[in-house]
Amino acid sequence: MKRAITRLESESPGDAAAKTIAEATYRRLRDDLTGWRYAPGVKLPFKELAEAYRVGVSPLREALSRLASERLVLASGQRGFRVPPVSADEMWEIIKLRQLLEREALVDSIAHGDAAWESEIVAAFHRLTRQPAGASAPGDSLSDWDRRHRDFHGALLGACSSQWLLHFIGILYHQSERYRRLRFQRADKSALPRDVDREHREIMDATLARKPRLAGELLVRHLARTGEAAAAALTDPFPVPTPAKRPLNGSKTRVTRAKR
């Protein structure tokens, strides 16, 4: 009998159990948005998206509407949907909120976690570190490492008793992913001198040792480093095509390319 706990993402495998077209389109769009298939500021016209994803306007509209409620797209009046711009200020807003919420959730998770929760963390860490941090596969905008990374952070908080806390953390996680993956838009993938595996291991160790203070502090630092890395990518002029009046510069034609 499993615990009635929602993970960061309910679907465990690739795209299991998308009961409805709107749901499937929502997930595809979400992954493509966080994976920078569309540049910030560009318009997302119904016609092009509908034929790109091979769906009608109704499920597409529902998908966009849901994404707007999570601020992964911007909905303006009767003027359609746009990709939100990026800004360092907003990025730090998101990081600071994640620090506040995820620390709280981790402390709660440590207080409530049982043996099954512990082994889930260990398993997720194992899967994460045994896999190279390869770039995204060309067909899929969400790489295996991204998935494992998400699952590891989800496992840490898996025993948190507050569904609402996890709900908000999930939304912020996707936002954060969007900024984190800005780096991979760059040609050179020179990482900051950072040992992510080690950071994850330290968080895991403190969590399993049931030291909420320490674990929370390590998690907060981990998130801060993530923010710094994203901030570095933000200062680079290349990947941020600050939307001029008409942002249809090359990247818009990519919208029309059918996803096969």
Add this chain to the structure above:
Amino acid sequence: MKRAITRLESESPGDAAAKTIAEATYRRLRDDLTGWRYAPGVKLPFKELAEAYRVGVSPLREALSRLASERLVLASGQRGFRVPPVSADEMWEIIKLRQLLEREALVDSIAHGDAAWESEIVAAFHRLTRQPAGASAPGDSLSDWDRRHRDFHGALLGACSSQWLLHFIGILYHQSERYRRLRFQRADKSALPRDVDREHREIMDATLARKPRLAGELLVRHLARTGEAAAAALTDPFPVPTPAKRPLNGSKTRVTRAKR
């Protein structure tokens, strides 16, 4: 030049600037949901809602979808939408999160607030206390006092610099309202011995005195009392028709009643 700050609710008057039918339907449904026009657990069939609100299924579906993303309705697969059940556990989840987030936002608001922010708080408090806490008007499910109350709490946090924080607080506020207004479903409106105006005044005074610690603590206590009042209403058996297999007991027919 006004500050670029989103209030708890962007629309200031009754229902100003609902650019689209979907938007207007979303707001009407939201107010009716928090105002207990529909009992917890009942199904919300498209056909009845469509003719009750005099809209087509497309905007209705979008409205319900948005409400589902804020958990004011529950969407299940291809089985339509339901009114979420109530539980004391979830209510305390919401209260505890509000305490965490609103304290943070109030501290930030105090740090950033200017003179215009101060006078907005004073004005909102004045409007709130000069009006009797009358019950909802029969035609409208959101009373004047509710609106003023919402505006006062929004004014307190009006100078908070984090849009995301305010966004989540807004969602939780509607959830909280749903539980708070459970009391008014009861026949007797015997209030707990509680001086709400005084609580509000103390919070305001500490805020304007720029005492973030004290103001935050008072706000946390205020929210705790709100939770206790709702918990009292939850224990009463009457207003919580625990949904049997088919919850079409009288309250369902009220769904069909056109809102005029």
Add this chain to the structure above:
DNA sequence: GAGTCCAGGAATTTCCAAAATCCAGGTTTA
């Protein structure tokens, strides 16, 4: 008698075309 399977009916989801709205460009006017 209990469980499984199958149809009919009801509800939701989706498609598609019509209506409403917005935007760009050109024309007129002060």
Add this chain to the structure above:
DNA sequence: TAAACCTGGATTTTGGAAATTCCTGGACTC
């Protein structure tokens, strides 16, 4: 010249009907 005003085309939004899915009740089998 610049601002305001139309007008045509493109885009979004909406209404309603088709398609798909789900639920209920009854018959059939073990």
